[in-house]
Amino acid sequence: MNSDFTLAIHSLTLLALQPDRMATSEVISESAGVHPVRIRKVLSLLKKHGFIKSKEGTGGGFIFALDLSEISLWDIYKITSEGALQPKCPDSNEHCIVGANMQKVLFGIFLGAEEHLGEYLRDYTIKEVVDLVKRK
Amino acid sequence: MNSDFTLAIHSLTLLALQPDRMATSEVISESAGVHPVRIRKVLSLLKKHGFIKSKEGTGGGFIFALDLSEISLWDIYKITSEGALQPKCPDSNEHCIVGANMQKVLFGIFLGAEEHLGEYLRDYTIKEVVDLVKRK
């Protein structure tokens, strides 16, 4: 699993806890333990989808754009990691019945697996993640 | 997703199609397009769990040990890739409420996700994969 997904969750959770003021990529990166540029890359995806807003210049940063319960982990997964479940098989032997067909069979199975995972992730919103973080 | 999982599925499917005679790691590796040593490594795991038998020396190789419908993709996943869904987050900042708690919150969520995936993978046995490969 790609860590862009968890970085996005981490960032959104942090933003959710300070809905009134902006957070810079540096503050977020210190919380998440990664480089600020990575945060900006991931958050630019989330911005593109309207989950957050950003502002450049002094006093700028990132801020939540929607209600906490409007964003599910599945939404975030689709943006940051869609297809990540799909294993990248090497090209197998076309002259073998198994080699020739396995790839598309597996593709179908993993497609179904991702959809199934979606059912699970849809049930978690950022609001719930925030509650879990606060409680613990 | 680790490709050991798909290699195991590939190998078992091939073995399932020739239940009467042994297949060498070289034959399997040619079908799957990887190095024979990798096949032997993956298959040694499957052997350890009793899914297949192996024989060394001339005329040796690997052969199915159970009924095709006794092995589900979930069984194989657990052997080859358990925990693969769990993203490896960097150590985050303990002085931040988000950084300090996010890791265990995410751990719990991904644990649940893997269990949920299990429900899906349990429904596919090697027999069904074989049928899909034959049909297509």
Added chain:
DNA sequence: CATATCTGTAACGTTTAATATTACAGTACA
């Protein structure tokens, strides 16, 4: 019983993907 053919496994090398870093243009504020 000597040789060829396999598995089993460790050690090492190579390739590829993930991540960090640097750099700098553009924006906004004071």
Added chain:
DNA sequence: TGTACTGTAATATTAAACGTTACAGATATG
């Protein structure tokens, strides 16, 4: 006009995946 941000591309570094070599042990076969 200088300072503090985002946005993004280019490059460097690190880590993971994978391939390769090597060889010991097992087993059939001539």
